[in-house]
Amino acid sequence: ETGVTQTPRHLVMGMTNKKSLKCEQHLGHNAMYWYKQSAKKPLELMFVYSLEERVENNSVPSRFSPECPNSSHLFLHLHTLQPEDSALYLCASSRGQGGEKLFFGSGTQLSVL
Amino acid sequence: GENVEQHPSTLSVQEGDSAVIKCTYSDSASNYFPWYKQELGKRPQLIIDIRSNVGEKKDQRIAVTLNKTAKHFSLHITETQPEDSAVYFCAARISGGGADGLTFGKGTHLIIQP
Numbered sequence: 001e002t003g004v005t006q007t008p009r010h011l012v013m014g015m016t017n018k019k020s021l022k023c024e025q026h027l028g029h030n031a032m033y034w035y036k037q038s039a040k041k042p043l044e045l046m047f048v049y050s051l052e053e054r055v056e057n058n059s060v061p062s063r064f065s066p067e068c069p070n071s072s073h074l075f076l077h078l079h080t081l082q083p084e085d086s087a088l089y090l091c092a093s094s095r096g097q098g099g100e101k102l103f104f105g106s107g108t109q110l111s112v113l
Numbered sequence: 114g115e116n117v118e119q120h121p122s123t124l125s126v127q128e129g130d131s132a133v134i135k136c137t138y139s140d141s142a143s144n145y146f147p148w149y150k151q152e153l154g155k156r157p158q159l160i161i162d163i164r165s166n167v168g169e170k171k172d173q174r175i176a177v178t179l180n181k182t183a184k185h186f187s188l189h190i191t192e193t194q195p196e197d198s199a200v201y202f203c204a205a206r207i208s209g210g211g212a213d214g215l216t217f218g219k220g221t222h223l224i225i226q227p
Contacts, residue, residue, distance in 0.1 A: 004156075042117070042217040043157075043202065090157070099206055099215035100145060104156040 003027060006091050006105035013081065014113050021076040021108045023091030031097040032074040034066060037088040037107070049074060050097035081112045115140045117205050119218030127226050132193055134221045136203035137185040144208040146186050148177060152199045161188070198225045
Protein backbone atom coordinates (compact mmCIF):
# COMPACT_ATOMS: atom_id res chain seq x y z
CA GLU A 1 0.00 0.00 0.00
CA THR A 2 1.41 3.36 -1.00
CA GLY A 3 0.45 6.93 -0.22
CA VAL A 4 -0.91 7.18 3.30
CA THR A 5 -0.73 4.09 5.51
CA GLN A 6 -2.56 3.67 8.81
CA THR A 7 -2.19 0.99 11.47
CA PRO A 8 -3.92 -0.80 12.98
CA ARG A 9 -6.95 -1.19 10.67
CA HIS A 10 -9.16 -2.26 13.58
CA LEU A 11 -8.84 -1.63 17.31
CA VAL A 12 -11.00 -2.65 20.24
CA MET A 13 -10.15 -1.14 23.59
CA GLY A 14 -11.59 -0.74 27.03
CA MET A 15 -12.17 2.64 28.60
CA THR A 16 -9.10 2.31 30.82
CA ASN A 17 -6.70 1.20 28.09
CA LYS A 18 -3.98 3.25 26.43
CA LYS A 19 -3.37 2.72 22.73
CA SER A 20 -1.86 4.59 19.79
CA LEU A 21 -2.84 4.98 16.17
CA LYS A 22 -0.08 5.35 13.60
CA CYS A 23 -0.01 7.09 10.24
CA GLU A 24 2.77 7.28 7.68
CA GLN A 25 2.79 9.16 4.39
CA HIS A 26 5.10 8.48 1.46
CA LEU A 27 4.06 11.44 -0.66
CA GLY A 28 6.52 14.09 0.47
CA HIS A 29 3.68 16.21 1.82
CA ASN A 30 4.18 18.93 4.43
CA ALA A 31 0.88 18.71 6.29
CA MET A 32 -0.82 15.83 8.10
CA TYR A 33 -4.28 15.63 9.62
CA TRP A 34 -6.45 13.52 11.91
CA TYR A 35 -10.16 13.31 11.07
CA LYS A 36 -12.96 11.50 12.91
CA GLN A 37 -15.68 9.83 10.81
CA SER A 38 -18.89 8.81 12.60
CA ALA A 39 -21.99 7.35 11.01
CA LYS A 40 -24.37 9.94 9.53
CA LYS A 41 -22.11 12.84 10.58
CA PRO A 42 -19.74 15.01 8.55
CA LEU A 43 -16.02 14.37 8.71
CA GLU A 44 -14.68 16.19 11.77
CA LEU A 45 -11.19 17.69 11.75
CA MET A 46 -9.30 16.94 14.96
CA PHE A 47 -5.71 18.07 14.45
CA VAL A 48 -3.48 19.54 11.75
CA TYR A 49 0.31 19.47 11.66
CA SER A 50 2.38 21.48 9.21
CA LEU A 51 6.09 20.74 9.06
CA GLU A 52 5.77 18.89 12.35
CA GLU A 53 4.17 21.81 14.17
CA ARG A 54 0.58 21.61 15.34
CA VAL A 55 -1.42 24.35 13.67
CA GLU A 56 -4.98 23.33 14.51
CA ASN A 57 -6.64 21.73 17.50
CA ASN A 58 -10.38 21.76 17.13
CA SER A 59 -11.40 21.61 20.77
CA VAL A 60 -10.60 17.94 20.96
CA PRO A 61 -10.79 16.34 24.45
CA SER A 62 -7.42 15.81 26.11
CA ARG A 63 -7.93 12.05 26.05
CA PHE A 64 -6.76 12.34 22.42
CA SER A 65 -3.10 13.35 22.18
CA PRO A 66 -1.40 13.79 18.79
CA GLU A 67 2.29 13.48 18.06
CA CYS A 68 4.18 14.33 14.90
CA PRO A 69 7.87 13.38 15.20
CA ASN A 70 8.62 14.22 11.55
CA SER A 71 6.78 15.23 8.40
CA SER A 72 6.14 11.60 7.40
CA HIS A 73 4.74 10.21 10.64
CA LEU A 74 1.74 11.06 12.77
CA PHE A 75 0.41 9.38 15.87
CA LEU A 76 -2.78 9.66 17.87
CA HIS A 77 -2.40 8.53 21.46
CA LEU A 78 -5.59 7.40 23.13
CA HIS A 79 -6.33 7.05 26.84
CA THR A 80 -9.41 6.84 29.00
CA LEU A 81 -11.73 6.91 25.98
CA GLN A 82 -15.51 6.83 26.11
CA PRO A 83 -17.88 4.62 24.10
CA GLU A 84 -18.95 7.66 22.07
CA ASP A 85 -15.38 7.89 20.79
CA SER A 86 -16.00 4.76 18.73
CA ALA A 87 -15.58 5.80 15.09
CA LEU A 88 -13.35 5.55 12.04
CA TYR A 89 -10.23 7.66 12.53
CA LEU A 90 -8.75 8.87 9.27
CA CYS A 91 -5.31 10.27 8.69
CA ALA A 92 -4.69 12.52 5.71
CA SER A 93 -1.85 14.48 4.19
CA SER A 94 -1.52 17.34 1.72
CA ARG A 95 1.14 19.49 0.16
CA GLY A 96 0.01 22.62 2.03
CA GLN A 97 -1.84 23.05 5.30
CA GLY A 98 -5.01 24.52 3.86
CA GLY A 99 -6.90 21.24 3.51
CA GLU A 100 -6.71 21.17 -0.30
CA LYS A 101 -6.36 17.90 -2.20
CA LEU A 102 -6.26 15.68 0.86
CA PHE A 103 -4.87 12.17 0.52
CA PHE A 104 -6.55 9.93 3.08
CA GLY A 105 -5.42 6.71 4.67
CA SER A 106 -7.80 3.76 4.98
CA GLY A 107 -8.50 4.57 8.60
CA THR A 108 -8.55 2.79 11.93
CA GLN A 109 -11.96 1.48 12.98
CA LEU A 110 -12.01 2.04 16.74
CA SER A 111 -14.45 0.43 19.13
CA VAL A 112 -14.45 1.49 22.78
CA LEU A 113 -16.14 -0.95 25.13
CA GLY B 114 -18.85 29.30 10.88
CA GLU B 115 -19.54 27.52 7.63
CA ASN B 116 -22.52 25.14 7.33
CA VAL B 117 -22.72 22.67 4.43
CA GLU B 118 -25.94 20.85 3.62
CA GLN B 119 -25.87 17.90 1.22
CA HIS B 120 -28.82 16.27 -0.56
CA PRO B 121 -30.01 13.66 -1.06
CA SER B 122 -28.66 11.35 1.64
CA THR B 123 -29.33 8.35 -0.62
CA LEU B 124 -29.64 8.30 -4.40
CA SER B 125 -30.48 5.25 -6.50
CA VAL B 126 -30.17 5.45 -10.31
CA GLN B 127 -30.20 2.95 -13.15
CA GLU B 128 -26.89 2.09 -14.72
CA GLY B 129 -26.27 4.41 -17.63
CA ASP B 130 -28.42 7.22 -16.23
CA SER B 131 -27.08 10.45 -14.76
CA ALA B 132 -26.76 11.28 -11.07
CA VAL B 133 -26.78 14.71 -9.48
CA ILE B 134 -25.79 15.49 -5.88
CA LYS B 135 -26.32 18.99 -4.50
CA CYS B 136 -24.69 20.94 -1.69
CA THR B 137 -25.40 24.36 -0.25
CA TYR B 138 -23.07 26.44 1.88
CA SER B 139 -23.70 29.34 4.19
CA ASP B 140 -20.57 31.50 4.12
CA SER B 141 -20.19 33.63 1.00
CA ALA B 142 -16.45 33.84 1.74
CA SER B 143 -16.01 30.18 0.77
CA ASN B 144 -13.80 29.79 -2.28
CA TYR B 145 -12.79 26.13 -2.56
CA PHE B 146 -15.18 23.21 -3.10
CA PRO B 147 -13.87 19.63 -3.30
CA TRP B 148 -15.77 16.38 -3.78
CA TYR B 149 -14.61 13.08 -2.28
CA LYS B 150 -15.70 9.53 -3.11
CA GLN B 151 -15.58 6.80 -0.49
CA GLU B 152 -16.24 3.22 -1.57
CA LEU B 153 -17.38 0.75 1.07
CA GLY B 154 -14.54 -0.02 3.46
CA LYS B 155 -12.09 2.21 1.62
CA ARG B 156 -10.51 5.61 2.02
CA PRO B 157 -12.11 8.86 0.81
CA GLN B 158 -10.54 9.95 -2.47
CA LEU B 159 -10.66 13.37 -4.10
CA ILE B 160 -12.45 13.11 -7.43
CA ILE B 161 -12.81 16.74 -8.44
CA ASP B 162 -12.52 20.22 -6.95
CA ILE B 163 -13.44 23.71 -8.05
CA ARG B 164 -12.55 27.24 -7.01
CA SER B 165 -14.92 30.15 -6.80
CA ASN B 166 -13.49 31.90 -9.84
CA VAL B 167 -14.77 29.07 -12.06
CA GLY B 168 -18.41 28.18 -12.69
CA GLU B 169 -17.95 24.66 -14.01
CA LYS B 170 -15.28 22.00 -14.26
CA LYS B 171 -15.36 18.64 -16.06
CA ASP B 172 -13.29 15.50 -15.89
CA GLN B 173 -14.55 12.77 -18.22
CA ARG B 174 -17.94 11.63 -16.81
CA ILE B 175 -17.75 13.87 -13.77
CA ALA B 176 -18.56 17.58 -13.61
CA VAL B 177 -19.06 20.12 -10.86
CA THR B 178 -21.05 23.33 -11.18
CA LEU B 179 -20.94 26.28 -8.82
CA ASN B 180 -23.53 29.02 -8.33
CA LYS B 181 -21.97 31.62 -6.06
CA THR B 182 -25.06 33.80 -5.96
CA ALA B 183 -27.23 30.99 -4.70
CA LYS B 184 -24.36 29.47 -2.70
CA HIS B 185 -24.76 25.99 -4.01
CA PHE B 186 -22.65 23.55 -5.98
CA SER B 187 -23.46 20.22 -7.56
CA LEU B 188 -21.73 17.02 -8.67
CA HIS B 189 -22.91 15.53 -11.94
CA ILE B 190 -22.04 11.98 -12.98
CA THR B 191 -23.09 10.91 -16.48
CA GLU B 192 -23.39 7.39 -17.91
CA THR B 193 -23.20 5.89 -14.43
CA GLN B 194 -21.45 2.55 -13.98
CA PRO B 195 -21.50 0.01 -11.12
CA GLU B 196 -18.11 1.23 -9.90
CA ASP B 197 -19.67 4.65 -9.25
CA SER B 198 -21.54 3.15 -6.28
CA ALA B 199 -20.08 4.84 -3.19
CA VAL B 200 -20.63 7.59 -0.64
CA TYR B 201 -19.85 11.05 -2.01
CA PHE B 202 -18.90 13.97 0.25
CA CYS B 203 -18.89 17.63 -0.67
CA ALA B 204 -16.97 20.28 1.26
CA ALA B 205 -16.51 24.03 1.30
CA ARG B 206 -13.58 26.05 2.59
CA ILE B 207 -13.65 29.66 3.70
CA SER B 208 -11.23 31.97 1.92
CA GLY B 209 -8.08 32.49 3.96
CA GLY B 210 -9.02 29.62 6.21
CA GLY B 211 -6.71 26.77 6.97
CA ALA B 212 -7.82 23.19 7.19
CA ASP B 213 -10.26 24.09 9.96
CA GLY B 214 -12.09 26.23 7.43
CA LEU B 215 -12.94 23.10 5.40
CA THR B 216 -16.46 21.91 6.28
CA PHE B 217 -17.80 18.61 4.95
CA GLY B 218 -21.37 17.60 4.13
CA LYS B 219 -22.88 14.46 5.63
CA GLY B 220 -22.51 12.45 2.45
CA THR B 221 -24.70 10.91 -0.26
CA HIS B 222 -24.90 7.17 -0.71
CA LEU B 223 -25.10 6.63 -4.47
CA ILE B 224 -26.45 3.24 -5.56
CA ILE B 225 -26.17 2.20 -9.20
CA GLN B 226 -28.87 -0.33 -10.08
CA PRO B 227 -27.86 -2.85 -12.79
